[in-house]
Amino acid sequence: MTAIDEKIEPIFAEVLRRNAGEVEFHQAVMEVLGSIGRVVAKHPHYANSALIERICEPERQIIFRVPWMDDKGQHHIARGFRVQFNSALGPHKGGIRFHPSVNLGIIKFLGFEQTFKNALTGLPIGGGKGGSDFNPRDRSDGEIMRFCQSFMTELQRHVGEYTDVPAGDIGVGAREVGYMFGQYKRITNRYEAGVLTGKGLIYGGSRARKEATGYGAATFVQCMLRTRNTDFEDKKVVVSGSGNVAIYTMEKILSLGGKVVACSDSNGFIVDEGGIDLDLVKEIKEHRRERISEYAKIKKGTSRYVDGGTIWDVPCDVAMPSATQNELTGKDARTLIRNGVVAVGEGANMPCTPDAISAFREAGILFGPAKAANAGGVATSALEMQQNASRDSWTFEQTEKRLSEIMVGIHDLCAQTADEYGSPGDYVLGANIAGFVRVAEAMEALGVI
Numbered sequence: 001m002t003a004i005d006e007k008i009e010p011i012f013a014e015v016l017r018r019n020a021g022e023v024e025f026h027q028a029v030m031e032v033l034g035s036i037g038r039v040v041a042k043h044p045h046y047a048n049s050a051l052i053e054r055i056c057e058p059e060r061q062i063i064f065r066v067p068w069m070d071d072k073g074q075h076h077i078a079r080g081f082r083v084q085f086n087s088a089l090g091p092h093k094g095g096i097r098f099h100p101s102v103n104l105g106i107i108k109f110l111g112f113e114q115t116f117k118n119a120l121t122g123l124p125i126g127g128g129k130g131g132s133d134f135n136p137r138d139r140s141d142g143e144i145m146r147f148c149q150s151f152m153t154e155l156q157r158h159v160g161e162y163t164d165v166p167a168g169d170i171g172v173g174a175r176e177v178g179y180m181f182g183q184y185k186r187i188t189n190r191y192e193a194g195v196l197t198g199k200g201l202i203y204g205g206s207r208a209r210k211e212a213t214g215y216g217a218a219t220f221v222q223c224m225l226r227t228r229n230t231d232f233e234d235k236k237v238v239v240s241g242s243g244n245v246a247i248y249t250m251e252k253i254l255s256l257g258g259k260v261v262a263c264s265d266s267n268g269f270i271v272d273e274g275g276i277d278l279d280l281v282k283e284i285k286e287h288r289r290e291r292i293s294e295y296a297k298i299k300k301g302t303s304r305y306v307d308g309g310t311i312w313d314v315p316c317d318v319a320m321p322s323a324t325q326n327e328l329t330g331k332d333a334r335t336l337i338r339n340g341v342v343a344v345g346e347g348a349n350m351p352c353t354p355d356a357i358s359a360f361r362e363a364g365i366l367f368g369p370a371k372a373a374n375a376g377g378v379a380t381s382a383l384e385m386q387q388n389a390s391r392d393s394w395t396f397e398q399t400e401k402r403l404s405e406i407m408v409g410i411h412d413l414c415a416q417t418a419d420e421y422g423s424p425g426d427y428v429l430g431a432n433i434a435g436f437v438r439v440a441e442a443m444e445a446l447g448v449i
């Protein structure tokens with residue numbers, strides 16, 4: 001990881017002091033501040049008016065109690081969060097995560113990242129993120145609905161089409177967005193479709209939103225591969241996770257001629273050297289909501305399931321970490337490099353540790369950082385907002401075409417920025433600088449607020 005410039009170092013020290021113990025947030029801030037030394041050297045005015053300090057401080061942090069009742073009549077309390085990080089470019093925008101690991105530091109890291117990612121899309125959206133430490137695993141439909149209703153009963157005070165527009169993330173898909181939208185509509189008595197994205201098609205969702213993050217990530221990697229005169233054709237690919245991002249990353253890779261040989265969930269991973277049967281993964285994960293181990297039971301003989309372990313031991317040409325933060329370590333990166341990986345695209349948010357990123361950069365591996373590679377989801381959410389605002393609904397082809405153009409645009413912006421700042425091919429530097437400059441310019445224009 002690039003060292004933080006000495007002029008910026010005291011700002012980072014203050015972030016560490018003020019946000020004690022929030023290690024994921026520190027990691028995300030360090031990555032961005034480690035990249036912007038050259039920008040501040042070239043444009044010293046960015047160090048004025050505490051601009052960098054303001055960028056590192058969320059505009060608003062909301063923490064609330066979420067009481068809910070299980071099917072047996074027992075009451076439980078979860079903790080809800082919404083961090084409205086930066087609205088210089090537009091209303092706060094970012095997903096909601098339901099997972100037992102959720103805490104304030106994780107939501108802040110995600111909101112901070114989201115701010116620059118959203119800036120890279122070129123669309124008018126600020127950054128935010130939310131969630132709860134509620135564990136949706138093995139909960140009935142009724143329990144999920146009651147939880148979502150209780151969560152939205154508080155959240156509705158803080159969100160709105162022009163204020164803050166949440167979407168899904170880990171543990172929150174179309175079903176949960178539907179329950180939250182229903183409760184918002186009921187409490188406010190407003191059919192304000194633009195308050196949430198990732199909605200079902202029948203009530204204001206956008207075609208291609210479900211596919212967008214995965215399709216976009218695969219498109220970004222395809223652009224990186226093209227800079228080296230190659231593409232996905234006949235490449236062996238490993239995709240971690242088997243949720244929304246992973247499934248549609250696999251789908252796009254298959255359509256581009258690649259072969260996905262492994263995917264996972266939080267219990268373990270499956271390997272199918274003949275190529276993963278994506279329809280079966282969808283059936284297990286999207287419909288039956290079962291563990292990925294079921295795959296190997298059904299595909300006996302051709303596939304195997306590994307309980308625990310690391311999916312990054314599976315040799316591949318392209319790695320797409322698409323499950324969760326810090327899932328790919330320095331050790332995993334060195335294994336992948338030894339096994340001949342040529343490109344890595346982050347589908348998840350911050351899935352590679354700083355040590356892993358350094359290893360990939362030093363080895364000259366094409367590396368697509370999350371804030372650029374997985375921006376297709378939020379970009380399509382912004383397209384959903386556009387459709388809601390104009391009371392329109394676009395075709396799948398029209399929406400996918402826009403998504404593809406946006407991803408190519410993000411790729412080219414990151415590549416050109418890396419060139420301009422003297423590090424050709426360094427997409428981490430390119431994404432951090434390009435995102436920072438857009439947010440910083442808007443903040444300067446709006447005055448010290």
Ligand code: NDP
Pocket residue numbers: 168169170171172213241242243244245246264265266267322323324325327347348349350374375377378
């Ligand atoms: P899902 O809940 O649909 O899927 C998450 C997948 O990752 C599941 O297979 C899950 O396994 C696995 N997983 C979760 N936590 C862990 C863990 N601690 N260790 C190993 N595996 C884990 O979420 P999404 O696909 O929506 O999100 C995946 C990542 O992509 C997240 O980092 C998210 O922030 C990011 N992202 C998502 C976007 C979207 O549009 N959905 C947009 C941009 C980024 P299990 O089922 O066992 O829990």
